[in-house]
Amino acid sequence: MGWWATDTFGGDMPLDIVSDLEEELGISGLYPPESWDKAARRQVREALTPVRQDALLYRYRGNVQDTPEHHLEWGTVTQVLTCLAMAAGAELSSELRDQALQAAQQDEWARSDRERKVAMARFVQTVQGYRSGAPTVVPHKVLVRAMEENSGSGLVNIQPVRSSRGSNQYQAKPSFRTGSVDLAVGMMIPLVSQIERERHL
Numbered sequence: 001m002g003w004w005a006t007d008t009f010g011g012d013m014p015l016d017i018v019s020d021l022e023e024e025l026g027i028s029g030l031y032p033p034e035s036w037d038k039a040a041r042r043q044v045r046e047a048l049t050p051v052r053q054d055a056l057l058y059r060y061r062g063n064v065q066d067t068p069e070h071h072l073e074w075g076t077v078t079q080v081l082t083c084l085a086m087a088a089g090a091e092l093s094s095e096l097r098d099q100a101l102q103a104a105q106q107d108e109w110a111r112s113d114r115e116r117k118v119a120m121a122r123f124v125q126t127v128q129g130y131r132s133g134a135p136t137v138v139p140h141k142v143l144v145r146a147m148e149e150n151s152g153s154g155l156v157n158i159q160p161v162r163s164s165r166g167s168n169q170y171q172a173k174p175s176f177r178t179g180s181v182d183l184a185v186g187m188m189i190p191l192v193s194q195i196e197r198e199r200h201l
Contacts, residue, residue: 075103
């Protein structure tokens with residue numbers, strides 16, 4: 001599917017990273033962070049200490065090559081990790097904070113996309129104003145909400161691409177707008193709303 005929104009959690013890549021972090025930390029249900037209860041926030045806060053954040057950064061840095069096409073992946077890693085730590089009210093390591101801010105301020109996608117630029121500015125502002133102990137969620141469009149906004153009958157254009165990990169994914173390419181989701185010209189698949197599916201059951 002690729003990216004359905006321009007914010008930190010708005011694509012397959014960040015959700016893959018969340019899934020990896022769930023496995024690494026032994027905590028399920030990390031997405032979306034605004035759904036956490038008090039116990040979940042405490043569990044994430046205790047797991048994402050500054051030392052653990054730096055260890056995760058080191059691990060991911062070894063997996064992400066230093067090439068232009070991988071800069072988005074590195075930026076997404078730092079931003080997802082930062083968002084999860086802030087949502088838990090955890091203390092941010094200075095390394096994670098610096099790497100996430102640098103990635104957001106130098107985001108290539110933001111140079112060519114106004115919505116991405118706004119999303120990265122919002123991320124930077126939230127991180128700069130963050131205080132440990134005060135759980136803070138960076139505003140983002142949850143996948144379910146994006147699907148609800150664009151769930152009428154019709155066709156959705158998606159385009160298969162090869163990800164940096166070698167798996168087949170679908171990437172949205174700008175061509176025309178339906179709501180706030182860019183749709184790609186490519187393979188056409190039917191999109192049926194949940195209401196219509198229930199009617200046919």
